[in-house]
Amino acid sequence: MTGAGRRLRFGLSLTPDASRPLLRIAQDADRYGLDLLGVGDQPYRRGTADAPALMATVLAATSRIRVLPAVACLPLRPPAALAKAVATMDRTSGGRVLLGLGAGGHWDGIESYGGARLSATAARRALEEAVQVIRLHWSDQQGLRFQGEHYRFAAGQSGPAPGNQIPIWLGVTGPHGLALAGRVADGWIAPSSLVPPKRLADGRRRLDEAAAAAGRDPAEIRRVYVLEGAIDGRGARGFLHGPPRQWVYELTELAVGHGVDAFLYAGDPDQLGPFALEIVPAVREKVAQERTATAAPAHP
Structure with missing residues (x-):
């Protein structure tokens, strides 16, 4: 199911702070029925767990959630080695892995x-090569x-091949990065702090135009929005900072008005319960109502 009728996905964006009970948080996300777990990858930050190692551990300790x-962090993750690691996790988890690249x-x-310091143009070219x-490799x-x-790569044979086709989502924000995502990616990951709603329309347009120019169907590209906010019952304090009812309204508008079809909650993990059990089902219901109303034929 694609485009406006595509099933919404919801998940958690997890900062791998090693001082927190990361495995328990991931298991909670799985138990709450969330679809996705995004693991941050900033290996140079003190006190953070290694992202691929944490992903493998989470996949072994959960049963349904998909992990990416x-x-x-591409400058510190050689793409051939990353491809092998992700394919291995895909085969051992029954196909529950995606790949997000930055x-x-x-x-x-x-x-x-x-790692080597690159200019914006060189980093983008390296991402395309990766x-x-x-x-x-797959x-x-x-x-x-x-x-x-x-990057240079030579091998007698590929593999191990993943058991499933693994989507590659790109975390990009600039016009040239969006054009790249439109040409080659299966999804676009946009953080709310860098791509607020007023910028989403332009980003969506650039993505769609690049996809169409490359002969691709823009509706096949996932639009993933990272929700950098706070669930707070004290009242509205700005975008994604307020009570659950505000979140329900704003996420519904993002889905219906901006074409977002996947959300990663990046707030306090202690508020994961309200997000997963209160906000997510309410958004699914309201988006379904909005889509039904839009699709219904007008009466004379």
């Missing part, structure tokens, strides 16, 4: 951890070779 790096942004931290390398081709500006 949101987003993998070009990198916190260059001081990346450089301090041994998508090519990863998909090549293919059934023999005698693999890739010679790019940033």
